[in-house]
Amino acid sequence: xxxxxxxxxxxxxxxxxxxxxxxxxxxxxxxxxxxxxxxxxxxxxxxxxxxxxxxxxxxxxxxxxxxxxxxxxxxxxxxxxxxxxxxxxxxxxx
Amino acid sequence: xxxxxxxxxxxxxxxxxxxxxxxxxxxxxxxxxxxxxxxxxxxxxxxxxxxxxxxxxxxxxxxxxxxxxxxxxxxxxxxxxxxxxxxxxxxxxxxxxxxxxxxxxxxxxxxxxxxxxxxxxxxxxxxxxxxxxxxxxxxxxxxxxxxxxxxxxxxxxxxxxxxxxxxxxxxxxxxxxxxxxxxxxxxxxxxxxxxxxxxxxxxxxxxxxxxxxxxxxxxxxxxxxxxxxxxxxxxxxxxxxxxxxxxxxxxxxxxxxxxxxxxxxxxxxxxxxxxxxxxxxxxxxxxxxxxxxxxxxxxxxxxxxxxxxxxxxxx
Ligand SMILES: [Fe+2]
Ligand SMILES: [Fe+2]
Numbered sequence: 001x002x003x004x005x006x007x008x009x010x011x012x013x014x015x016x017x018x019x020x021x022x023x024x025x026x027x028x029x030x031x032x033x034x035x036x037x038x039x040x041x042x043x044x045x046x047x048x049x050x051x052x053x054x055x056x057x058x059x060x061x062x063x064x065x066x067x068x069x070x071x072x073x074x075x076x077x078x079x080x081x082x083x084x085x086x087x088x089x090x091x092x093x094x
Numbered sequence: 095x096x097x098x099x100x101x102x103x104x105x106x107x108x109x110x111x112x113x114x115x116x117x118x119x120x121x122x123x124x125x126x127x128x129x130x131x132x133x134x135x136x137x138x139x140x141x142x143x144x145x146x147x148x149x150x151x152x153x154x155x156x157x158x159x160x161x162x163x164x165x166x167x168x169x170x171x172x173x174x175x176x177x178x179x180x181x182x183x184x185x186x187x188x189x190x191x192x193x194x195x196x197x198x199x200x201x202x203x204x205x206x207x208x209x210x211x212x213x214x215x216x217x218x219x220x221x222x223x224x225x226x227x228x229x230x231x232x233x234x235x236x237x238x239x240x241x242x243x244x245x246x247x248x249x250x251x252x253x254x255x256x257x258x259x260x261x262x263x264x265x266x267x268x269x270x271x272x273x274x275x276x277x278x279x280x281x282x283x284x285x286x287x288x289x290x291x292x293x294x295x296x297x298x299x300x301x302x303x304x305x306x307x308x309x310x311x312x313x314x315x316x317x318x319x320x321x322x323x324x325x326x327x328x329x330x331x332x333x334x335x336x337x338x339x340x341x342x343x344x345x346x347x348x349x350x351x352x353x354x355x356x357x358x359x360x361x362x363x364x365x366x367x368x369x370x371x372x373x374x375x376x377x378x379x380x381x382x383x384x385x386x387x388x389x390x391x392x393x394x395x396x397x398x399x400x401x402x403x404x405x406x407x408x409x
Contacts, residue, residue: 003394004188007181024244025178027187029393030400041174044167045251064118 006055008034010042013050020052028053108309113239116182124308127301128238129183130199131310133190136176137201139169141375145209146218154212161258162215168251175244182240195380203361204287206369213266213273213280219259221281221288221326227252228322229292237309260329267333274334281330282338289353290361292319298358323351 005027011020023042028034034053042048062070078084087094095103100119107114114120143166150166153159177187193199204222209215230252234245266277293315296302305311313321323342330337341354363369 004186005390005394023247024175024240025181026174029390030397033393033397041171044171061117064115 005029006057008038008053009056009059010034010038011052011054012038012042012048014047015049020050025056031055105307108237111309113242114237115239123304124310125183127305127308127310128241129180129185131305132176132180132183132241133185133193134200134202136173136180136190137194137199138205139173139176141201141205141379142222143169144375144378145205145207145371146215148209149212149215152212153215158215158262161254165219165255165258168255172248172251175247176241179238179240179244191383195376195383197367197376200365201375202291203364203369204291205375206364206371207283207287208371210283211276211280213263213276214284216259216262216266216277217280217284219255219257220263220329221259221284222291223252223255223259224326225288225291225322227256228318228325232311232313232318235309235312241310260333263333263335267335277333278335281335285338286356286360287364289319289323289356292316292322294358294361295356320350323353327351 006029007025008028008031009025010023012023013020026034026037026041028037031053035051038051038053039048043051074080101121104114104118104120104124107118114124146162146166146169150159150162153162177190180190181187190199194201204225209218227249230245230249234242234249236242236245263277263280266273293299296314296316299315302311302314306314327337327342339354341352343352345352364372367373
């Protein structure tokens with residue numbers, strides 16, 4: 001069986017102060033090469049100041065079939081939002 | 095949910111402009127259509143480097159050379175964004191490359207034409223990238239999330255490709271008579287193949303209807319072709335070059351240019367493998383892939399050895 005370079009997911013911080021954001025994936029033989037390839041593939045126009053690489057097989061994703069049941073506990077809790085609380089207009093800075 | 099319900103839910107999402115993401119349920123036909131289209135698109139980006147790569151070492155100045163080099167490097171990047179989008183559909187890179195080498199997957203026929211003169215670097219950037227941009231701007235709104243996101247990145251990078259091409263021709267037409275003739279000759283050779291890039295007429299296009307219903311494509315081949323002609327003819331006029339179509343003229347009533355018939359026999363000949371450079375392109379791609387095999391194997395062996403050494407050091 002022929003073996004291929006594993007797949008890596010690439011996350012890039014575009015500038016300090018912002019989070020890393022997923023930009024795509026690529027193949028590389030190890031983490032160091034994944035970073036170098038990510039630089040060439042995803043930051044040719046200075047789109048980043050920091051790169052994270054994670055082998056795709058290490059990511060566990062929630063299943064879209066369960067989107068309903070997974071997220072519905074949050075759907076009926078309006079009291080988690082500030083607009084649920086009625087205050088008179090005269091009260092400022094709150 | 096039953097298959098019927100799933101299909102209905104899927105089409106509802108599409109109709110409401112909700113993007114489809116990799117782990118979402120999708121009809122097998124949708125997955126197959128995307129794999130076919132995205133891989134064909136990826137292969138086109140990669141094979142498209144060959145006619146231009148041909149001129150990097152012969153660019154007339156350092157400025158032209160760095161620009162062409164950067165453009166060709168971008169095209170490699172575009173291929174990679176697209177392969178990575180295709181892989182989210184559950185097919186691996188190796189399989190995609192194998193399909194290309196076996197002739198099961200296609201790439202854009204335009205890259206089966208030779209780049210004979212330096213002016214062709216101008217015409218390719220202006221017309222071939224220009225036509226690709228029309229298609230790709232539409233695809234930024236395609237229904238499959240990873241494909242749409244790849245298109246956004248690509249479109250940001252494409253506009254320099256077209257501008258550098260047009261600038262090459264602008265310089266030539268302002269040069270000597272010979273240089274101007276070289277620019278005209280290049281337009282003569284690339285105009286019709288560029289129009290063919292949009293694919294067969296709508297009534298002959300087997301995939302268009304389904305593709306539009308799934309919002310993979312959002313404009314038909316003929317709509318995009320007309321849009322390209324309308325945008326490009328005034329640019330040719332500005333260059334003082336003549337578009338090689340005696341039937342081309344502005345139609346006030348339609349608000350579009352009318353144009354002559356396309357030679358579809360030529361198009362199908364090239365698609366079937368009988369274009370001027372089909373064999374050469376495939377030969378070069380296969381050679382590069384095979385000659386690079388030892389590098390891929392060595393890098394993997396090195397990575398495995400290092401991982402094993404790290405493990406013993408920790409133990
Ligand atoms: Fe491209
Ligand atoms: Fe391009």
